[in-house]
Amino acid sequence: MKKSAGIILLAIIFISSLFYSTKTTLASEMSFTVKAILPENQRSQEVSYYDLRVTPGQKQTLQLELSNDTDEDIVVKAxxxxAITNDNGIVDYSYNKTKKDSSALYTFNELAKLPEEITLPKHSKRTVDCVVTLPEKAFDGYILGGMYFEQKGVEEAAKSNESMAIGNRFSYVVGVLLSENDREVKPELALNxxxxxxxxxxxxxxxxxxxxQPALIKKLQVDAKxxxxxxxxxxxxxHQTALTMAPNTNFDYKIDLNEQPFVPGNYTVKVTVNDGFRDWQWEKAFTIEEKEAKSYNATAVNLPPEQKQRLPWHWIFGGIIGILAVIAGIVYYFRKKMKQQQMQLEKYKTHEEK
Structure with missing residues (x-):
């Protein structure tokens, strides 16, 4: 029981650190606000996101209160x-078109339905419903997602006046954590x-x-060489610490070449990962081809001119030699043919004289 309570507490602390509202406006410029109306199956009333204990096949309507305190009508995209893990090693809820991880049985966007656009008249409040339909088959661990809200028109304004639009950008995320039991699911990490x-x-x-696995990773350490x-x-x-990973997700961890060009050849990466409880270690070989290295070096913005792609003189010389060989072959062919014709002509003249 103590172990289960500790796991639950750890999960709550972790999720609290993940769910956030993204604001790039000043407080006096806020266009709208979003508040979760927590239901009876909420596991903790001390948090502002949905932490729900659900059952297989359950259909539940989650309600949110959106407020517009401005003097203008606005439209909110929802x-x-x-939840994904972005390439910075951070759990992210702002992408609505992401490829489903090969390990995931269910994802939040498959289970939840939310209006795509919400009109908020000036100085008004509106309750919005998100319908979540749980799969019939039971699951262990967590399904993690978020409801993302952003004022419509920001992207269009950004294209016409980027400096003005950035100051007015405003968005909210309300997280949703779904679980059916307290059984512990441990992460299973892989290097692809x-x-x-x-x-x-x-x-x-x-x-x-x-x-x-459908497990949360709160503090991931990665050491790659x-x-x-x-x-x-x-x-x-x-080497990085304090990264996070959402359940059943993947991300691209990178090693930066620090203003150095790619050198063709055979390479090996050695990666050690720790999730706070255990280590994973991998070693994987790969090859960077010469053509591939030159292509990347030519477009790298941080390489000095002398390290960018140089002209491939060996290919140029080879091409020139090939062209000359073809020309020489053509010349030889026609000279030989002309010689044969001349010999036939002389033979014909000799025959006529006789």
Whole structure:
């Protein structure tokens, strides 16, 4: 019992740190507010998000109160989103079109239905319903998601006047945590694909980390080292602590090359991960091809000119030699043919003289 209580308390503390309202306006400029109306199956009344104990096949309507205290009517865009782990290692609820993780049985966006647009007249309040339909089959662990609200028109304004639009951007997230029992589900982490890539014009190596279980990870530590060929000392490395992972999600952890070009060859990454309770260790080899390295180096924004892609002279010379060989072959063919024709002509003349 003490162990279960500790797990529940840890989950509540963790989720509290994850659910937030994103505001980029000043308090006096707030366009609207969102408040969760907590139902009877709420596990804790001390939090402002939905932490619900549900049952298989249950259909529940979650209610939220939206308020507009301004002097203008506004339209709010809304979406019920599955929680993801973004590439900064942070649980994120702001994406409504994300690819379902291969390990996930259910995602919040599949279970929840929310109006896409909500009109709020000036100085008014409105109750909005989100209908959640639980799967018939029971599940252990957590389904995690959030209801995301943003004032409509911000993106359009940003295109016409970005400096003005940024100051007026305003959004809310109300988190939803669904569980059916207190059975502990432990994370199961995996290292998937490793590959060279580019982020914001910077050369990086990406390592896809996956949480295969419906378990929350509050404090993830990742230590990644990149080795070239058979070198014993890593060329590049990255160590981060206090990352978070949502249940049944994956993200790309990166090693930055720090203003260095990709060098073609064979590489190995060694990755150690700790979720606060146990370690995972992986070692994976991969190859960066010469053509691939040159392509990334040519478009990297942080490389000095001398390290960008140079002209591939060996290919150029090879091409020139090939073209010359073709020309020489054509010349040889026509000279040979002309010689044969000349010999036939001389033979014909000799025959006529006789």
């Amino acid at each position: 979406s019920a989103n599955a 694909k490793v590959s060279p890539d580019q982020k914001n014009g910077n050369n990086v190596v990406l390592m896809n980390l996956q949480n295969k 990149l080795y070239y060929e058979k070198e014993k000392k890593p060329r590049y490395e990255n």
